[in-house]
Amino acid sequence: xxxxxxxxxxxxxxxxxxxxxxxxxxxxxxxxxxxxxxxxxxxxxxxxxxxxxxxxxxxxxxxxxxxxxxxxxxxxxxxxxxxxxxxxxxxxxxxxxxxxxxxxxxxxxxxxxxxxxxxxxxxxxxxxxxxxxxxxxxxxxxxxxxxxxxxxxxxxxxxxxxxxxxxxxxxxxxxxxxxxxxxxxxxxxxxxxxxxxxxxxxxxxxxxxxxxxxxxxxxxxxxxxxxxxxxxxxxxxxxxxxxxxxxxxxxxxxxxxxxxxxxxxxxxxxxxxxxxxxxxxxxxxxxxxxxxxxxxxxxxxxxxxxxxxxxxxxxxxxxxxxxxxxxxxxxxxxxxxxxxxxxxxxxxxxxxxxxxxxxxxxxxxxxxxxxxxxxxxxxxxxxxxxxxxx
Numbered sequence: 001x002x003x004x005x006x007x008x009x010x011x012x013x014x015x016x017x018x019x020x021x022x023x024x025x026x027x028x029x030x031x032x033x034x035x036x037x038x039x040x041x042x043x044x045x046x047x048x049x050x051x052x053x054x055x056x057x058x059x060x061x062x063x064x065x066x067x068x069x070x071x072x073x074x075x076x077x078x079x080x081x082x083x084x085x086x087x088x089x090x091x092x093x094x095x096x097x098x099x100x101x102x103x104x105x106x107x108x109x110x111x112x113x114x115x116x117x118x119x120x121x122x123x124x125x126x127x128x129x130x131x132x133x134x135x136x137x138x139x140x141x142x143x144x145x146x147x148x149x150x151x152x153x154x155x156x157x158x159x160x161x162x163x164x165x166x167x168x169x170x171x172x173x174x175x176x177x178x179x180x181x182x183x184x185x186x187x188x189x190x191x192x193x194x195x196x197x198x199x200x201x202x203x204x205x206x207x208x209x210x211x212x213x214x215x216x217x218x219x220x221x222x223x224x225x226x227x228x229x230x231x232x233x234x235x236x237x238x239x240x241x242x243x244x245x246x247x248x249x250x251x252x253x254x255x256x257x258x259x260x261x262x263x264x265x266x267x268x269x270x271x272x273x274x275x276x277x278x279x280x281x282x283x284x285x286x287x288x289x290x291x292x293x294x295x296x297x298x299x300x301x302x303x304x305x306x307x308x309x310x311x312x313x314x315x316x317x318x319x320x321x322x323x324x325x326x327x328x329x330x331x332x333x334x335x336x337x338x339x340x341x342x343x344x345x346x347x348x349x350x351x352x353x354x355x356x357x358x359x360x361x362x363x364x365x366x367x368x369x370x371x372x373x374x375x376x377x378x379x380x381x382x383x384x385x386x387x388x389x390x
Contacts, residue, residue, distance in 0.1 A: 001082070001085075001088075002085070003087060004084060004085030005275055006086075006187055006273045006274070006275060006276060006278065007084075007187065007188070008032070008086070008187075008276050009087070009276075010030035010033075010087070010089075010090075011030075012276075013032070013149045013150065014149070016031075016150070017134075017145075017147060017176065018142070018143040018147045020147065030089070032087055032093060032152070035090070036093035036096065038147075039093055039096050040096060041139075042100075042133075042137050044132050044136075044364065045067070047364065047366050048066035048067035049066075049068075049366075050366030050368055050369070051099075051102055051105075051106070051367060052102075052108075052109070052321075053065050053066055053069045053106065053200075054200075054204050054207055054309070054314075055207065055314075055317075056105050056106070056317040056321050056387065062210060063211070064203055064207055066102055069099065069203065070095065070096050070099055072199045072203060073095040073096075073098065074091075074092050074095035074096050074195075076195040076198050076257060077091045077094070077095040078091055079257060080195060080257055081188060083261045084187070084191070084264055084268075084287075086188050086191060090151060090152065090186070091188040091191055093152050094152065094155045094156060094188060094189055097129065097133065097152070098156060098193075100133065101124075101125040101127065101129030101130070101131070101363070102125045102128075103123075103125065103362060103364075104321070104324075104362070104366055104367045104369070105318070105322075105325065105367055107318075108317070108318035108319075108322050109322075109362075109363075109370075110123065110124070111322060112322040112324075112326045112329070113329070113363060116326060116355075116359070117355055117356070117359050120351070120352040121352070121356070122168075123359055124167050124169070126156070126160075126170070128169055128360075128363055129156055130156055130169065130173045131170075131172070131173065132363075133148055134146070134148070134153065134173050136360055136364070151186060154179045154185055154189070155185050155186055155188060155192065157181060158181065158183075159185055159190065159192050161285060162182050162183060162184060163182070164181070164182055180280070183280045183281065184280050184281075184282060186279060186280070187264070187276070187279050187286060187287050190279075190285055190286060190287030193287075194260050194289065198256045198257065199253075201256070201297060201300055201301065201304070202252050202253050202256075204304060205225075205252075205304070206245075206246065208308045209245055213307070213311045213313065214308055216245070221303075224300060225248070225252070225300070228248055228251050228252050228255065229244070229248050231251065232244050232247045235247075255293075259290050260287070260288060260289055263289055263290040264286060264287045264288065267288075268286055271284075317386045317387070319386075320384030324371060324374045324384065325370065327374055327377070327378060328373060328374055329358060329359075329362060331378075332358045332361065333358060336354070343357070371383060371387050
């Protein structure tokens, strides 16, 4: 496939932090393809299969988790990239890796870690994604991290736009391998960001309906959803309601994807972009929704926060998750040997370094591993009721 002028070309990559002389090359893969494969083969990526997406340690097998969400984001992102002539492999690498820094229990776990580490720089999942991939995941003999290309690290750091006030984790990565944090990222990174929005906007509706926390009457209060559902009913008037609702989710993804493709093409044309450097220097995000659909998408998000993410049962599970993470952090701070020989033997000197080391350990946990460790330390009866089913 011929890449567009504004695409990221692997032959023009700024390279990797560490040289890799004498490596056995597996097939005719370019640098971005290798990055994608390194992410897929990482331990951190595999752990996403037991990390919260929306529902904390869900009872059912059919709900999304971070792993399935990341795969769905990748599928959407790759389709958009192909239509725009962008680099599909870089887009896919960014989509697959974007949530690797999430701790157990999603945003609830993040809030608890942020509070526990407040006096030592705090915690944010995006910075921890970079830290995991560049420091913690260590499969290679001569250097730490996966040694991903500059473009992949840059895209992960800036997929939501320029970073003017990076946290400590991202500052450390940027110090060693400057990522030009105050500029915009590539179009591939911008596409990965909007693909994330499209995936969870729609798939969270699907999971919310499956869990019984959303119903069709609530959804019909949203004009964007109602219009799409009427179209589905018009095409399939006799179909069972559950199939109509799944068709609704597919249709909305299609509407959003087509809007992004058209809006991004127009923005690139209007900005006079001729190369990827122009994308970074444009001073604004070029890849995303049209203004009209962006307004509808923001309203949909407000609805989802009010009716799903802040549903009483969800808030109860989030409080339980915070209790587990906070309890684990306090226990490990009191006696780091509780982390096990591997992590306690590598305990660094100094209070801040120790706190961050404990944060790294907890952030890497899956939901069920965190609950098991909590039960091991405090007793199974101490596990909060909202998580006791795991």
